[in-house]
Amino acid sequence: MGRVLTNFTTLEYTRQDGFGDIGTNEWKLLEPNGGITFGADVTTTPRNPISKNRQRRKGSVTDLDSEVAFEADLTFDSMIDFVEGYCFATAVNWDLTFIASDASTTLEEFTVPSITVEQAPKFEYTITTGPFTLLWATGYVGANNNGLHVLDAAVASTDVVITVAEDLTDETAAGNADLSVCGIRNITSDLTIGVVGTVGTLTSTAGIADWATLGLTVGQFIHIGGLTSSEQFTTCPPGFARITAINTNVLTLDKLSTGMVTDAGSGDTVDVLFGRFIRNVAVDSAEFLEQYFTFEASFTNLFETDPPTPVADPDGFEYAEDNLCNEWAITFDGQSLATCTFGFTGTDTEPPVDNSSRLSGADTPREPVFTGAINTAADFARLRIIDVDETGLTTDFSDINLTINNGVTPEKVLGVLGARFLNTGNFEVNLEANVIFTEPLVINRIRENTTVSFDLIMENDDGGFAIDIPALTLSGGGKDYAVNESVKIALTGEAFQDPILGTSIGISFFPVTPTSAA
Structure with missing residues (x-):
């Protein structure tokens, strides 16, 4: 007889090609900590006739709800897996990461899938004026193959190699090898930066005719x-x-790091680092994405029988279908690891099947690569609530809970058990935090319903990311007078559409930063 143990259970997922269309995309393993909800919740309605027998009569199965939820550590992999699904948008520069690209020492090149017409213009290689695309490689065995590489030949559509300036070692890449565009290198004296107050401008005097061709986007x-x-x-x-x-060769900037000043850049060769960028968009945007997922739960020994006739393939597999991203909560608790809870709403979860009915490709999932934990004590590069003019309000948080909610609900129709369709509500971003009472203006901003802004930047060995809520209002303000501690203020923030950027949240990823590479 089989017995399923929680610690022997694994979860994985695949991106569907559309509603009701699982497609043939790769499967990827997940790393849940617990808090798992998986499977159909079936409602049975009995008959209750008025009778002297005073008993129920056998009823019928009348409804079914299907959900998937789990808790996990916040890692770069866990964010990248589902961030597009929760923001209902395709990430900018999502196509500039290449998985398992073989390395060759003969011509110092990485072998990649055929470059598309959309990808090719984002690679920069102009020998006289620059700039030159930068790439960051991880997961290779050969030390020379990992790290920062500079593009050393132009890239055109249909090309299947990317040539770099550094020496490489011949290697057939493992499934977790990753090659990503991570920025550009400009020629000497090309870039200048001007800073006036909290506003900056970054100008290319020769190499970059239009920053937008690199895939850069306002809000990133x-x-x-x-x-x-x-x-x-x-x-x-x-x-x-x-x-x-973005005005052709000039970037206008705000939210500058402390200490940044005007510099003419004379004699300087300056890199600009960036990666993927995701933000919520309108439903009529070309970047709007309604991404459905199928999840697999595997149960070790589910179909095992008593000896002496054991089953050859005793494991069982259950599939939750047509799932939309509903609620994602990220928790930064004091002096701990950052964690998150993922919630999905789907249409159905079929009963478990044996190995003969396992979905194609699920037996060879790709394993997570960027699994370094986010440390709430050491990995913050920035954390603050500020006025729109960047006057600081608070940087001293004891805990934060950031939530994205899409209000996904099942649509039930006659003749169908479970959901026939899935509905989405408004995109909502909420912030809950306890902050140390160091600034009286925090209370004023709550009472005056003043628009404020929130941003955080985190870095670890896997790279960096910035979460930006450009416009929100605060409520709450209740104080906690714990003995022998600082007074804390409980804040709740509700994001709304920023009048300039048009978004409620923006998340920028960096394959590498100076801190992460150190």
Whole structure:
């Protein structure tokens, strides 16, 4: 007789091609900590006739709800897996990451899938004026193959290799090898930065005719300055900034890192680092994405029988179908690991099947690569609530809970058990936090319903990410007077559509930053 143990259970997922169409996309393993909800919740309605027998009569199965939920550590993999699904949008530069790209020492090149017409213009290689695309490689056995690489030949559509300047080692890449565009390197004296108050401008004097061709987008965070001082401005220290406007060769910036100043860039070769960027968009945007997922739960020994005739393939598999991303909660608790809870709403979960009916490809899932834990004590590069003019309100948080909610609900129709369709509500971003009472203006902003902004930046060995809520209002304000502790204020923030950016949240990813590469 089989017995299913929680610790022997595994979860994996695949992106569907559409509603009701599982497609043939790769499967990927998940790393849940617990809190797992998986499977159909079936409602049976009995008959209750008025009778002297005073008993129920056998009823019928009348309804079914299907949900998937689990808790996990916040890692780069766990974010990247589902961030597009929760924001209902395709990430900018999502197509500039290549999985399992073989390396060759003959021509110092990585073998990649055929470059598309959309990808090709985002690669920059102009020998006289620059810039040159930067790539970050991880997961290779050969040490030379990992790390930062500079593009050394132009890339055109249908190309199947990317040539780099550095020496490589011949290697057939493992399934977890990753090659991502991570920025650009400009030629000497090309970039200048101007800073007036909290506003900056980054100008290319020769190499970049239009920053937008690199895939950069208003609202996205970039990092100005490379991994070492030789790829940074001499006077202006390296740091992060948010793009507020793109005017051909000029980026207008705000939310600059502390200490950034005007620098003419004379004699400086400066890298600009960036990666994927995701934000919520309108349903009529070309980037709007309604992504459905199928999940598999595997149960070790579910179909095992008593000896002496054991089953050859005793494991069981259950599939939750047509799931939309509903609620994603990220928790930063004091002096701990950041965690998150993922919630999905689907149409149905079929009964478990044996190995003969396992879905194609599920037996060879790709394993997570970027699994470094996010440390709430050491990995924050920035954490703050500020006024719209960037006047600081608070940077001293004891805990934060950030939630994205899509209000997904099942649509039931006659003649169908479970959901026939899935409905989505408004996109809502909420913030709950306890902050140390250090600034009286926090209370004023609550009472005056003032628009404020929230952003955080985190870095670890796997890279960096910035979460930006450009516009929100605060409520709450109740104080906790715990003995022998600082007074804390409980805040609740509700994001709304920013009047300039048009979004409620933006999340920028960096394959590498100076801190993550150190």
